[in-house]
Amino acid sequence: xxxxxxxxxxxxxxxxxxxxxxxxxxxxxxxxxxxxxxxxxxxxxxxxxxxxxxxxxxxxxxxxxxxxxxxxxxxxxxxxxxxxxxxxxxxxxxxxxxxxxxxxxxxxxxxxxxxxxxxxxxxxxxxxxxxxxxxxxxxxxxx
Amino acid sequence: xxxxxxxxxxxxxxxxxxxxxxxxxxxxxxxxxxxxxxxxxxxxxxxxxxxxxxxxxxxxxxxxxxxxxxxxxxxxxxxxxxxxxxxxxxxxxxxxxxxxxxxxxxxxxxxxxxxxxxxxxxxxxxxxxxxxxxxxxxxxxxxxxxxxxxxxxxxxxxxxxxxxxxxxxxxxxxxxxxxxxxxxxxxxxxxxxxxxxxxxxxxxxxxxxxxxxxxxxxxxxxxxxxxxxxxxxxxxxxxxxxxxxxxxxxxxxxxxxxxxxxxxxxxxxxxxxxxxxxxxxxxxxxxxxxxxxxxxxxxxxxxxxxxxxxxxxxxxxxxxxxxxxxxxxxxxxxxxxxxxxxxxxxxxxxxxxxxxxxxxxxxxxxxxxxxxxxxxxxxxxxxxxxxxxxxxxxxxxxxxxxxxxxxxxxxxxxxxxxxxxxxxxxxxxxxxxxxxxxxx
Ligand SMILES: [Zn+2]
Numbered sequence: 130x131x132x133x134x135x136x137x138x139x140x141x142x143x144x145x146x147x148x149x150x151x152x153x154x155x156x157x158x159x160x161x162x163x164x165x166x167x168x169x170x171x172x173x174x175x176x177x178x179x180x181x182x183x184x185x186x187x188x189x190x191x192x193x194x195x196x197x198x199x200x201x202x203x204x205x206x207x208x209x210x211x212x213x214x215x216x217x218x219x220x221x222x223x224x225x226x227x228x229x230x231x232x233x234x235x236x237x238x239x240x241x242x243x244x245x246x247x248x249x250x251x252x253x254x255x256x257x258x259x260x261x262x263x264x265x266x267x268x269x270x271x272x
Numbered sequence: 273x274x275x276x277x278x279x280x281x282x283x284x285x286x287x288x289x290x291x292x293x294x295x296x297x298x299x300x301x302x303x304x305x306x307x308x309x310x311x312x313x314x315x316x317x318x319x320x321x322x323x324x325x326x327x328x329x330x331x332x333x334x335x336x337x338x339x340x341x342x343x344x345x346x347x348x349x350x351x352x353x354x355x356x357x358x359x360x361x362x363x364x365x366x367x368x369x370x371x372x373x374x375x376x377x378x379x380x381x382x383x384x385x386x387x388x389x390x391x392x393x394x395x396x397x398x399x400x401x402x403x404x405x406x407x408x409x410x411x412x413x414x415x416x417x418x419x420x421x422x423x424x425x426x427x428x429x430x431x432x433x434x435x436x437x438x439x440x441x442x443x444x445x446x447x448x449x450x451x452x453x454x455x456x457x458x459x460x461x462x463x464x465x466x467x468x469x470x471x472x473x474x475x476x477x478x479x480x481x482x483x484x485x486x487x488x489x490x491x492x493x494x495x496x497x498x499x500x501x502x503x504x505x506x507x508x509x510x511x512x513x514x515x516x517x518x519x520x521x522x523x524x525x526x527x528x529x530x531x532x533x534x535x536x537x538x539x540x541x542x543x544x545x546x547x548x549x550x551x552x553x554x555x556x557x558x559x560x561x562x563x564x565x566x567x568x569x570x571x572x573x574x575x576x577x578x579x580x581x582x583x584x585x586x587x588x589x590x591x592x593x594x595x596x597x598x599x600x601x602x603x604x605x606x607x608x609x610x611x612x613x614x615x616x617x618x619x620x621x622x623x624x625x626x627x628x629x630x631x632x633x634x635x636x637x638x639x640x641x642x643x644x645x646x647x648x649x650x651x652x653x654x655x656x657x658x659x660x661x662x663x664x665x666x667x668x669x670x671x672x673x674x675x676x677x678x679x680x681x682x683x684x685x686x687x688x689x690x691x692x693x694x695x696x697x698x699x700x701x702x703x704x705x706x707x708x709x710x711x712x
Binding site for chain 2: 136137138139140166168170171173192193194195196197198227245
């Protein structure tokens, strides 16, 4: 239920995002979800991809600073308030959410959301106990 | 500890009293030699009523006017040569960043002296005739490559004249030829280390054991970074084309300071501003008089390099030559920002010991209105910081704070991607001063 996320350090230069996604595309790595958090100074680009280990290697080979971390992905109803339930559960159980971003290309009635939490194991257990559907790596490749 | 090797033991371990007697004799000779053979010196001496005979002791040296890089340029190309052109068998020039280069000429004896001086520093650093030495300095007018080349050749090492550039090929040669000694600038050596790692090699895959570094300043911290990167023992040596090229001084294996070849060079340390001679151990600008050069002798040449000298002959290697500290900076490199004098080496010491960033850096000076700004550009190389913005901000703040402590200046820190700072095969360009370019 835990999936791999790639993070890349980027300078705040226009066009950098396109270059980096091209590196992945040229190596047949598909991006499933993407988030660019940036400040005026620099950015951190985060990806969920079909082949995280290969993505890490090709990005490193392109001289980028890269890390792989564990995150979880939940499926929520694509309607107002859909995300609030899992967030409330995590909050009640004392699990901190560092950041959230959504998948691209999900079926139209579903929304998939990536959650970076401070305790993955516990989050998975608590969300599952409340019947929140979680995605595994295999689900990701199918999207 | 194995026995200590020398190249010219008698001179290198000479009693200081004897060495000083030899120096004084040569000093008097070279002053007269310059006066009689180079109109530039004759005019200078005559204009202040100084005669060569007035130089009788080391104290009298102070009476001799300084010679500067501008003097060499003003006499471009051969105006300061002391022998007819027929006796000059080699020329070198230092690249002038502005205007004409400074040209130097060597007689056959000069070349012979030079290769001995370089052989001395190579042996002192630990090189032997068993070594394979790759020279990754650019060959050409620059004295670094050919200086080390002929010195190592005289010593009997096997030389790989790789020159600079094409770093992957450099690594391939290092690996395939089994080089044990690397000659390069410290920043290029670091880059070779990076590329070797990219190519999948660890220091164990290379036979390199010794680095002979020169041509640019190198802090202790930078030296450790190079040692770690290539798995070598790194030594510094010092020289400049005007003086002879490499060979003026160099580290022995104890690295207690670079032993100066005082039988060929008379060093002084002067105050940067007043130009008055300073006492032993005081920090100031290095001034050198060449004692034996025939083709291009120099009297009291201002090197612009900042260092200090220790004359106590107590180095465990047994060499008695005075030892100069690593170059702390060049008067030329020193920049003034918000009224504070800054040497890039001060900033380098902070950066090289900061975790998570690479050892390459650049300092960008700009001006907004009447305000100077300094931007310190570094490369983030550690992916573990990418989990939280706060970690990157913490890194920025810690660099800023440490620089504030060392320099008393507020620097803007810019984190960049790896390899975004330009790598050069020669001297690294550390300072980019944009303050007089297109400012409002
Ligand atoms: Zn020594």
